[in-house]
Amino acid sequence: xxxxxxxxxxxxxxxxxxxxxxxxxxxxxxxxxxxxxxxxxxxxxxxxxxxxxxxxxxxxxxxxxxxxxxxxxxxxxxxxxxxxxxxxxxxxxxxxxxxxxxxxxxxxxxxxxxxxxxxxxxxxxxxxxxxxxxxxxxxxxxxxxxxxxxxxxxxxxxxxxxxxxxxxxxxxxxxxxxxxx
Numbered sequence: 802x803x804x805x806x807x808x809x810x811x812x813x814x815x816x817x818x819x820x821x822x823x824x825x826x827x828x829x830x831x832x833x834x835x836x837x838x839x840x841x842x843x844x845x846x847x848x849x850x851x852x853x854x855x856x857x858x859x860x861x862x863x864x865x866x867x868x869x870x871x872x873x874x875x876x877x878x879x880x881x882x883x884x885x886x887x888x889x890x891x892x893x894x895x896x897x898x899x900x901x902x903x904x905x906x907x908x909x910x911x912x913x914x915x916x917x918x919x920x921x922x923x924x925x926x927x928x929x930x931x932x933x934x935x936x937x938x939x940x941x942x943x944x945x946x947x948x949x950x951x952x953x954x955x956x957x958x959x960x961x962x963x964x965x966x967x968x969x970x971x972x973x974x975x976x977x978x979x980x981x982x
Contacts, residue, residue: 825927826904827952829869832861832930836957840975844879853879853886857959857975859950861930868906870896871923871932873948895932897923928952942966955979 837858844851856876863869872894878886897906904925912918914937921934929951936944942965949960961973 826925827928829861829863829867829925829930831952832869832950832957833863834979835860836977837980838957838959838975838977840959840961840973842879842961842971842973844971845969853877855973855975857977858980859957859959859977866899868896868898868909869923870894895921897921 835858838856840855840857842853842855844853855878857873859871859873861869861871872892874890874892877889877891880887880889896909898909899905900907900922906923908919908921910918912920914920914935917936917939919934919936921932923930923932925931929949931950932948934946934948938944945964947962947964951958951960955978957977957979959973959975959977961971962969963971
């Protein structure tokens with residue numbers, strides 16, 4: 802009986818593997834909705850708060866042209882004292898418009914990175930929507946934030962990385978669920 806179960810398990814993997822390998826890019830409409838969850842953040846810039854919990858939510862609204870807006874809110878707990886951290890809410894909204902490249906969007910505001918503005922773009926590959934945000938400081942250093950949001954069944958998984966001049970400063974990993982009303 803154990804050999805039959807093993808054989809069936811191997812066959813299931815062999816049959817599903819071509820579907821996974823040949824998965825096509827989802828459309829931006831697959832990400833539509835209000836997503837809520839939490840994440841764990843790890844930082845190498847804070848001795849007091851090297852690991853923190855954060856509540857996260859994301860709202861993605863595609864339009865009929867294939868453009869989309871995204872708003873994300875993060876309730877941070879990384880200041881104050883560890884036994885009683887202060888909470889602060891950060892919110893970001895961006896609107897992305899299609900480019901000539903398939904599944905690549907640019908920030909509709911088109912900031913000037915050399916004047917201190919952020920630039921942002923988004924890319925959709927298979928089941929992952931990645932948003933990149935970059936800024937250049939007055940001294941020429943760069944800050945980049947990379948938000949990878951991957952649809953996995955009924956969940957959205959977040960993989961966030963903050964980088965300054967090639968050094969990872971903070972990461973966060975979390976899971977969100979669709980919470981449309």
